[in-house]
Amino acid sequence: MSNENLFTPSQEESTEEVKVRKPDLPESWLSAIGDEFTKPYMLELKKFLLVEKQRSRVYPPGPMIFNALNTTPFDKVRVVVLGQDPYHGRGQAHGLSFSVQRGVKPPPSLENIFKELNDSLGIPYPKHGELTHWAEQGVLMLNTTLTVRERSPKSHAGQGWETFTDRIIDELNEQREGLVFLLWGRHAGNKASRIDERKHLILTAPHPSPYSASSGFFGCNHFRITNQHLESRGEAPIDWSLPD
Numbered sequence: 001m002s003n004e005n006l007f008t009p010s011q012e013e014s015t016e017e018v019k020v021r022k023p024d025l026p027e028s029w030l031s032a033i034g035d036e037f038t039k040p041y042m043l044e045l046k047k048f049l050l051v052e053k054q055r056s057r058v059y060p061p062g063p064m065i066f067n068a069l070n071t072t073p074f075d076k077v078r079v080v081v082l083g084q085d086p087y088h089g090r091g092q093a094h095g096l097s098f099s100v101q102r103g104v105k106p107p108p109s110l111e112n113i114f115k116e117l118n119d120s121l122g123i124p125y126p127k128h129g130e131l132t133h134w135a136e137q138g139v140l141m142l143n144t145t146l147t148v149r150e151r152s153p154k155s156h157a158g159q160g161w162e163t164f165t166d167r168i169i170d171e172l173n174e175q176r177e178g179l180v181f182l183l184w185g186r187h188a189g190n191k192a193s194r195i196d197e198r199k200h201l202i203l204t205a206p207h208p209s210p211y212s213a214s215s216g217f218f219g220c221n222h223f224r225i226t227n228q229h230l231e232s233r234g235e236a237p238i239d240w241s242l243p244d
Contacts, residue, residue, distance in 0.1 A: 018043065033164075058147050058156075059087065060095050067094055076138050081097055082188040084187050085154055085157065089150075100129040101130060102128045109209050109210075134242075181202045182205075184206065
């Protein structure tokens with residue numbers, strides 16, 4: 001079953017008689033969190049999204065909703081970058097937090113991430129803002145809310161996605177060891193209480209938004225510290241540069 005159909009009515013069902021189908025996810029994710037798709041809140045979330053799609057555009061497109069999980073399997077996660085919700089402009093969001101599709105100008109927060117990378121590690125500014133290269137190395141680019149209404153930030157908050165993504169954080173916390181959680185901003189920082197600091201490295205900083213980046217995101221050295229932590233565990237560092 002394609003992810004495109006997860007929150008779209010099939011030919012035989014109406015929006016009043018909907019079912020939630022498990023999406024095509026790596027088996028390691030289905031083993032960890034697959035039962036979430038059978039819970040009542042997920043059905044209510046689907047109903048909400050169906051109504052939203054009738055009224056306006058919803059981002060990212062259906063096949064990209066679970067892009068973060070599909071690109072970074074549960075057993076391959078090494079770093080978690082936690083965002084809030086997807087970009088709400090046309091063509092921007094593709095299911096990875098802070099990332100935009102190629103050909104789309106990087107938003108200010110992402111530009112500030114690139115500035116910190118350049119200042120901290122000397123990594124040149126990339127020619128695009130598509131962060132799949134990070135995700136393929138084990139950086140889970142997760143938003144706490146996985147969809148959004150066009151031009152309406154936070155419009156899908158409180159509808160059930162947070163229950164789903166909290167479960168993701170909980171399972172990573174419980175089943176894995178030595179992960180790095182990059183929590184930028186108050187919203188992400190509130191998730192620190194779900195993470196065992198005896199098992200994992202938790203790095204917090206202000207959000208890279210232009211409104212707060214100068215208050216401590218710039219100079220946080222999170223990318224350097226992350227790689228030092230991974231190398232101390234005998235793991236390869238993350239290549240934070242982006243191929244053209």
